[in-house]
Amino acid sequence: MRVIAGEARSLPLKTPTGPDTRPTTDRIKETLFNILQTRIPCGVFLDLCSGSGSIGIEAISRGARKAYFVENGKDAAKCITDNLHFTKFEDRGVLLKQDVVSALYSIHEKHADIIFMDPPYQAGLERPVLSALSDAAYVDGETLVIIEAERNADFSWVFECGFSVTREKVYKTNKHVFLVKDN
Numbered sequence: 083m084r085v086i087a088g089e090a091r092s093l094p095l096k097t098p099t100g101p102d103t104r105p106t107t108d109r110i111k112e113t114l115f116n117i118l119q120t121r122i123p124c125g126v127f128l129d130l131c132s133g134s135g136s137i138g139i140e141a142i143s144r145g146a147r148k149a150y151f152v153e154n155g156k157d158a159a160k161c162i163t164d165n166l167h168f169t170k171f172e173d174r175g176v177l178l179k180q181d182v183v184s185a186l187y188s189i190h191e192k193h194a195d196i197i198f199m200d201p202p203y204q205a206g207l208e209r210p211v212l213s214a215l216s217d218a219a220y221v222d223g224e225t226l227v228i229i230e231a232e233r234n235a236d237f238s239w240v241f242e243c244g245f246s247v248t249r250e251k252v253y254k255t256n257k258h259v260f261l262v263k264d265n
Contacts, residue, residue, distance in 0.1 A: 083095045083097055083105050083108065083134065083136055084108065085136075085139060085140055085143050085169065086108060086111060086112050086115065086140060086143075087115070087140075087143065087144055088140070088142075088143030088144040088145065089142075089143045089169075090139065090142075090143040090169040090170075090171070091143065093168065093169055095134055095135075095136050095139065095165045095168075095169075096134060096161045096164050096165055096168075097133070097134045097136075097161065098133060098134060098155065098157045098158040098161045099157070104133075104200075105133060105134055105136060106136065106137060106200065106230065110253055110256075110258075111136065111137065111140060113251065113253075114137075114228070114251075114258060115140055115141075115144060117251065118141075118196060118226075119144065121195055121196055121226060122141055122144045122145050122146050122195070122196070123144070123145035123146070124145065124146075124147050125141075125145075125146050125147060125195030125196060126146070126147060126148050126149075126150075126191050126193065126194045126195050126196075126220075127141040127142070127146040127148070127149040127150070127194075127195065127196050127197075127198070128149070128150045128152070128189070128194050128196070128197040128198065129141070129149055129150065129151050129152065129198050130152045130182050130185075130186075130197065130198065130199040130200075130201070130211065131152065131153065131182055131199055131200050131201045131202070131207070132151040132152060132153040132158065132162055132200075133153065133158050133161075133200065134158065134161050134162065134165060135151050135153075135161065135162035135165050135166065135175070135177075136165070137198050137200070138150070138151050138175065138198075139165055139166070139169055139171060139175070141196070141198075142169075142171045142174050142175060143169070143171075146174070146195075147174065148174050148175075148176065148191075149171075149174060149175050149176070150175075150176045150177075150178060150185075150189055151166075151175060151176065151177045151178065152178045152180070152182050152185040152186075153177065153178075153179060154179065154180060154181050154182070159177060159179045162175075162177050163177060182199075182201070182207060182211055183207075183210050183211060183214050186211070186214045186215060186218055187214070187218075189218070189220060190220075191220040192219075192220060193220055193222065193224070193225070194218075194220045194221060194225050195224075195225065195226070196225070196226050196227075196228070197215065197221070197225060197226070197227045197228070198228045198230075199211060199227070199228070199229045199230070200229075200230040201229075203231070203232050203235075204232075208229055208231070208237075209239070209243065212227070212240060212243035212244075212245055212261075213243050215227065215243075215245075215263075216243050216244040216245070216263065221263055222263060222265075223262060223263055223264075223265045224262075225262070225263060226260060226261075226262060227245065227260070227261040227262070227263075228258050228259065228260055228261070229258070229259045229261070230256060230257070230258055231256060231257055231258075231259060232255075232256055232257075233252060233253070233254075233255055233256050233257050235257070235259075237250075237259050237261075240261055241264070244263055244264050245261040245262065245263055245264065246261065246262055246264055247259055247260065247261055248260045248261065248262055
């Protein structure tokens with residue numbers, strides 16, 4: 083795994099070992115960032131259930147002002163710390179080593195531009211995270227929330243949390259679901 087573009091282009095990144103993380107492939111990451119490219123510069127990016135931190139690091143490399151990495155796993159959190167150090171992005175990355183819902187209350191930004199979430203499949207974290215985000219002061223109608231999920235995952239319920247699906251990008255085995263908060 084590597085950083086695809088920007089300041090840290092081509093730098094290799096560590097990934098946690100074991101079955102607890104599934105790193106987003108370079109091809110899918112490149113597709114995602116091609117979609118997001120105009121929203122990233124100078125923005126605030128949240129990488130929830132970060133794993134290796136590669137998504138948030140890619141955002142910083144492409145010009146994000148700041149990225150929050152939320153990861154509860156000990157090995158994955160160490161991996162994020164190592165990757166931030168290696169890419170020299172420690173000054174723009176904030177690692178929150180706690181469960182994802184609690185971490186959302188530890189973020190005190192005026193506005194988050196992009197929130198990316200890649201939870202363990204079938205862990206059921208999407209609904210509690212969206213509920214917490216619907217009350218977060220830094221989430222508004224301009225904030226883009228992206229969830230990486232299994233290809234057949236149903237998101238017809240997101241309106242109950244105050245969000246609407248604006249786009250789905252489907253890949254071979256998974257998909258990205260793009261959401262915005264309803265006003």
